[in-house]
Amino acid sequence: MAKKIGQKTKTPMPHVDPGVRRHSFGEVATGYSVELARQEAARCIECKNMPCVAGCPVEIDIPAFVRQVAAGDFDGAFQTLSAKNLLPAVCGRVCPQEDQCEKVCTLGVRFEPVAIGRLERFVADYAALMHLSDTAAPAAPSGRKVAIVGSGPAGLTAAADLAKLGHSVTIFEALHKAGGVLMYGIPEFRLPKTIVQGEIEKLTGLGVDIKTNHVIGRTFTIDELFSELGFDALFIGTGAGLPHFPSIPGVNLIGVFSANEYLTRSNLMKAYRFPEHDTPIVRGKNVAVIGGGNTAMDSVRTALRLGAEHAYLIYRRSRDEMPARAEEVEHAEEEGVEIVLLAAPTELLGNEKSRVRAMRCVRMALGEPDQSGRRSPVPIAGSEFEIAVDTVVFAVGQGANPLIRSTTPDLPVTKWGYIVADPETGATQKPGVFAGGDIVTGGATVISAMGAGRRAARAIDAYLHRLPAGGHAAADAFIST
Numbered sequence: 488m489a490k491k492i493g494q495k496t497k498t499p500m501p502h503v504d505p506g507v508r509r510h511s512f513g514e515v516a517t518g519y520s521v522e523l524a525r526q527e528a529a530r531c532i533e534c535k536n537m538p539c540v541a542g543c544p545v546e547i548d549i550p551a552f553v554r555q556v557a558a559g560d561f562d563g564a565f566q567t568l569s570a571k572n573l574l575p576a577v578c579g580r581v582c583p584q585e586d587q588c589e590k591v592c593t594l595g596v597r598f599e600p601v602a603i604g605r606l607e608r609f610v611a612d613y614a615a616l617m618h619l620s621d622t623a624a625p626a627a628p629s630g631r632k633v634a635i636v637g638s639g640p641a642g643l644t645a646a647a648d649l650a651k652l653g654h655s656v657t658i659f660e661a662l663h664k665a666g667g668v669l670m671y672g673i674p675e676f677r678l679p680k681t682i683v684q685g686e687i688e689k690l691t692g693l694g695v696d697i698k699t700n701h702v703i704g705r706t707f708t709i710d711e712l713f714s715e716l717g718f719d720a721l722f723i724g725t726g727a728g729l730p731h732f733p734s735i736p737g738v739n740l741i742g743v744f745s746a747n748e749y750l751t752r753s754n755l756m757k758a759y760r761f762p763e764h765d766t767p768i769v770r771g772k773n774v775a776v777i778g779g780g781n782t783a784m785d786s787v788r789t790a791l792r793l794g795a796e797h798a799y800l801i802y803r804r805s806r807d808e809m810p811a812r813a814e815e816v817e818h819a820e821e822e823g824v825e826i827v828l829l830a831a832p833t834e835l836l837g838n839e840k841s842r843v844r845a846m847r848c849v850r851m852a853l854g855e856p857d858q859s860g861r862r863s864p865v866p867i868a869g870s871e872f873e874i875a876v877d878t879v880v881f882a883v884g885q886g887a888n889p890l891i892r893s894t895t896p897d898l899p900v901t902k903w904g905y906i907v908a909d910p911e912t913g914a915t916q917k918p919g920v921f922a923g924g925d926i927v928t929g930g931a932t933v934i935s936a937m938g939a940g941r942r943a944a945r946a947i948d949a950y951l952h953r954l955p956a957g958g959h960a961a962a963d964a965f966i967s968t
């Protein structure tokens with residue numbers, strides 16, 4: 488029988504004051520104490536159907552770990568989480584729980600749902616502080632070799648699951664640090680990089696070899712990973728990091744950036760600490776960021792922290808259609824971001840030195856729903872206006888990098904360049920090659936990429952068990968005879 492309902496609202500998450508944090512790259516949310524975590528966990532009514540479990544893309548036993556937190560068994564809670572999730576400290580911070588486990592929580596039907604994400608973060612941080620580790624023993628070595636291309640959440644999850652199954656796993660990452668968007672995209676104030684690296688160290692503890700500065704398609708092709716390096720199977724999790732720019736006049740002016748470049752400079756290259764770190768970044772006084780997703784929100788909040796007097800977020804639809812997490816929008820506004828809704832840029836204007844000086848925009852009205860189901864923005868004639876800016880950052884979507892598809896002609900891709908893969912197994916039409924995460928779906932979420940990595944790992948394991956004794960090379964020889 489379900490427990491009685493107690494506290495009806497979530498136990499609030501402590502935060503740094505907005506006036507302080509807008510000048511700091513330190514983390515905004517400071518996390519639950521032991522007392523707050525146990526208070527929040529006690530809200531779970533232990534309902535019979537437990538819909539939260541099905542709401543989690545990696546199927547964490549949420550009722551069990553929440554019950555363990557309520558009982559003060561934090562080590563047990565960490566083991567429950569670790570059985571399904573390699574990156575709990577990351578997911579507890581950035582997963583959109585409001586659209587997943589918390590959205591379907593029974594308590595949420597009448598009151599606020601259990602704050603599952605905050606509890607996940609608490610357990611992961613407690614485990615890091617107390618040096619707890621996953622106690623599950625890996626399987627005996629299988630003698631099979633798997634290459635993972637890309638070290639974002641999809642690749643990291645596939646790598647961990649395959650290593651636990653006894654396979655020898657090597658990750659090839661193009662950048663100088665592993666982690667994908669977790670390292671280069673999401674800023675320090677939402678996801679501290681020491682936390683990401685701490686989670687990645689668990690992989691090296693499992694024996695996974697991480698080779699950074701290895702661009703697949705250049706250092707080795709996909710085919711060479713099989714033929715020259717002797718891998719038996721591959722997982723491609725290269726994400727969707729190719730920036731898009733709109734076709735309006737002025738996008739080539741100085742002071743105009745893609746969010747990808749702007750955030751990578753700041754996060755990965757630590758440009759916000761220039762000259763202590765080598766990479767510089769433009770510290771605009773009047774910065775406009777175009778877009779309404781998490782990437783736009785991260786860019787505009789970064790601009791504030793870099794000293795902008797005005798940090799505008801320009802979004803062509805209304806607040807209801809914004810894809811960014813509601814919590815991040817609230818935080819941005821508290822910090823002083825000026826959100827301009829129902830407006831889109833039509834032209835960027837430069838000065839005599841080809842530096843951007845202003846942005847011309849048009850107001851929008853909402854028309855009929857488009858393919859995404861959201862009402863499409865329609866320009867209002869004669870409503871043009873100008874904003875004085877010295878920096879413009881476009882966060883209007885990203886696509887697939889063409890390098891792997893151009894060097895692997897027998898790997899089918901969609902018309903947008905995403906790899907065609909079975910959603911249940913990640914299997915592509917090229918034998919031994921699996922794919923998952925943003926490179927298959929287009930830009931999505933950390934947890935959906937992790938789910939894809941997990942499903943592909945299961946399918947790769949089954950594939951490896953079917954391979955003849957000589958591995959991929961023998962199978963290839965057999966197919967070509």
Ligand SMILES: Cc1cc2nc3c(=O)[nH]c(=O)nc-3n(C[C@H](O)[C@H](O)[C@H](O)COP(=O)(O)OP(=O)(O)OC[C@H]3O[C@@H](n4cnc5c(N)ncnc54)[C@H](O)[C@@H]3O)c2cc1C
Pocket residue numbers: 581582583636637638639640641642659660661662665666667668669672673701702703704724725726727728750781782783785812888890891923924925926930931932933934936
């Ligand atoms: C700024 C920003 C904020 C976001 N905020 C959130 C959020 O709050 N919550 C959320 O759930 N999601 C968020 N997302 C989305 C989420 O981060 C992605 O959906 C997720 O990271 C996709 O994971 P992935 O493993 O598929 O790819 P990625 O994380 O993109 O990782 C791909 C990796 O592959 C590497 N790579 C690419 N090509 C090659 C190659 N040829 N050879 C070797 N390596 C290669 C890249 O360098 C990268 O490290 C955000 C995205 C961005 C950009």
Ligand code: SF4
Pocket residue numbers: 531532533534537538539540549550553591592593594601603
């Ligand atoms: S759905 Fe909510 S109340 Fe039910 S078990 Fe899950 S967290 Fe507890």
